[in-house]
Amino acid sequence: MDALFVTACGVAGVVVGGLLDPVGQQAAGWSRAAEERDRAEREARRAERERVGIPDGAAVADGSAATTAPRRVPDGVPDGVPDAVPDGVPDSVPEIVPELTVDGPVAVPDLSSGVADTEPVGLVDEPTEVRHLLPSGRSSARTVGAALVTGVLWAAVAHQYGRHLVVTPFLVFEALAVAVSVTDLSWRLVPRHLLYGALALIVPLFVATSAVDHQWSHLLAAAVWGAVAFALFFLVWFFVPRGLGFGDVRLAGVIGLTTGYLGPVHVYLAFLGGFVLGLVFGVVLMVVSSAGRKTRIPFAPALVAGATIAVLWGGTLGQHLFHSGS
Numbered sequence: 322m323d324a325l326f327v328t329a330c331g332v333a334g335v336v337v338g339g340l341l342d343p344v345g346q347q348a349a350g351w352s353r354a355a356e357e358r359d360r361a362e363r364e365a366r367r368a369e370r371e372r373v374g375i376p377d378g379a380a381v382a383d384g385s386a387a388t389t390a391p392r393r394v395p396d397g398v399p400d401g402v403p404d405a406v407p408d409g410v411p412d413s414v415p416e417i418v419p420e421l422t423v424d425g426p427v428a429v430p431d432l433s434s435g436v437a438d439t440e441p442v443g444l445v446d447e448p449t450e451v452r453h454l455l456p457s458g459r460s461s462a463r464t465v466g467a468a469l470v471t472g473v474l475w476a477a478v479a480h481q482y483g484r485h486l487v488v489t490p491f492l493v494f495e496a497l498a499v500a501v502s503v504t505d506l507s508w509r510l511v512p513r514h515l516l517y518g519a520l521a522l523i524v525p526l527f528v529a530t531s532a533v534d535h536q537w538s539h540l541l542a543a544a545v546w547g548a549v550a551f552a553l554f555f556l557v558w559f560f561v562p563r564g565l566g567f568g569d570v571r572l573a574g575v576i577g578l579t580t581g582y583l584g585p586v587h588v589y590l591a592f593l594g595g596f597v598l599g600l601v602f603g604v605v606l607m608v609v610s611s612a613g614r615k616t617r618i619p620f621a622p623a624l625v626a627g628a629t630i631a632v633l634w635g636g637t638l639g640q641h642l643f644h645s646g647s
Contacts, residue, residue, distance in 0.1 A: 323483070323484060326479055326483070326484055327476050327479045327480050328476070329479075330475045330476055330478070330479035330488075330492065331472045331473065331475055331476030331479070332472065333472075333475060334468075334471045334472035334473070334474065334475025334476065334492070334495075334496070335468045335469060335471065335472035336468070337471060337475075337496050338467045338468035338469070338470065338471025338472060338496065338499055338500075339464055339465070339467070339468035339471075341467070341471070341496055341499075341500050342463065342464040342467040342468065342499075342500065342503060343459070343464065344500075344515075345500040345501070345503060345504045345512065345515055346457060346458060346459075346503075346504065346507070346508075348504070348512035348514040348515055349457070349504040349507070349508040349510055349512050350458075350508075351512070351514070352508075352510055352512045352513065352514070353508060353510065356510075454506040454507070454619065455503060455506040455507040456507060457507040457508055463503065463507070467499050467500070467503050470499050471495065471496055471499045474495040474498070474499065474629065475492055475495060475496075477633055478491045478492055478495055478632065478633065479492075481632075481633050486526070486529060486530045486533055487530045487534075489526045489530075490522070490523045490526040490527050490530070490579065490582070491579070491632055493519055493522045493523050493526065494519065494523060494575070494579045494628070494632070495629065495632075496519075497515060497516070497519040497575070497625075498625035498626075498628065498629055499625075500515050501515055501516070501568075501572060501621045501625060502619075502621055502622040502625055502626075504621075505568075505619040505620070505621035505622060506619050506622060509619060510566065510568055511566065511568025511569060511571065511572050511621050512568070513568065513571060516568075516571045516572060516575055519575060520575060520578075523575070523578065523579060524578075527539075527540055527543055527582055528540060539582050539583075540582070542581050542582065542584070542585075543578050543579070543581040543582035544578065544581075545581065546577040546578065546580070546581025546585070546588050547574050547575070547577040547578030547579075547581055548574070548577070549577060550573045550574055550576060550577025550578075550581075550588070550592070551570060551571070551573055551574030551577065553573070554569060554570040554573035554574070555570050557570075558570050563617070564617070565620070566620070568621070569620050569621060569624065572621055572624055572625070573592075573624065576591055576592070576595075576624060576625070576628045577591075579628065579632070580628055580631050580632065580635070583631070583632070583635060583636075584635075584639075586635060586636075586639035586643065587631040587632070587635035587636075587639070588631070590627070590630065590631040590635050590638055590639065590642075591624075591627045591628040591630070591631035591632075591635070592624075592627060593627065594626065594627030594628075594630045594631065595620075595623050595624040595625075595626065595627030595628065596623070596627070597627070598622075598623040598626050598627055599618070599620055599623035599624070602618060602622070602623055603618050606618055
């Protein structure tokens with residue numbers, strides 16, 4: 322194997338990894354800000370509905386809360402008069418509020434989210450999240466680590482596939498693998514900007530490789546496996562949304578596409594390895610930290626690690642697993 326080519330790819334990987342890490346952090350910040358805005362808008366709408374006494378699912382007109390029953394207006398009152406009342410009824414009725422005297426401090430419900438926090442502590446069975454396994458934002462140590470890991474992976478891919486065009490989409494994938502692993506460990510999300518950017522490079526490179534090698538069936542297989550992986554993970558996310566993030570669904574599609582170009586055995590090994598590594602990662606977290614059985618862990622690092630194993634050694638592992646007994 323050409324040592325100069327492997328070394329050059331390794332050095333290029335260090336540079337790309339060092340440049341991509343802050344880009345991934347910025348993309349994660351954008352995604353988190355968008356999530357917070359959406360959450361704040363939902364909470365504000367829910368608080369407004371509860372303030373006017375409209376249950377969830379009631380009809381809302383023009384984006385504002387409205388009662389489902391029409392208001393009855395006496396005959397002869399023109400439209401647009403909001404407070405028409407029969408004769409003899411005073412224009413305003415004083416509101417009678419009973420006086421409540423309490424000795425000692427008064428517990429005030431938390432209305433910051435629009436709902437009183439009346440649930441006793443310890444009775445809410447919500448899954449928790451593992452956060453800040455890596456520092457977010459600017460971190461020289463994290464950036465250097467991401468750059469070195471990317472360089473090692475690029476050198477390994479160059480050693481495996483040599484001087485061939487097919488090496489390029491896998492180099493892009495390994496750079497993506499490191500970036501999304503870091504963002505998932507530091508922000509607990511997989512930015513879609515990184516995934517879409519990687520796809521914008523991987524797909525044309527696979528098309529070019531198929532054209533050079535006249536292997537269009539590999540390109541078709543990649544598209545099929547990418548769609549299958551996305552669909553299966555989407556079903557899991559749809560029925561168990563708290564157990565899987567939609568970023569993992571998108572990532573699964575990219576993994577299915579990338580490994581599907583190599584064959585179904587590589588797809589199988591990629592996701593098998595991802596689930597096994599995710600299980601091991603979760604057990605380790607439970608042992609070394611206070612993480613419980615319902616704690617949600619970052620899943621992207623395990624998924625891309627399984628995919629990397631399939632890209633680098635999928636052929637050898639497939640022969641040992643499926644042909645050793647034949």
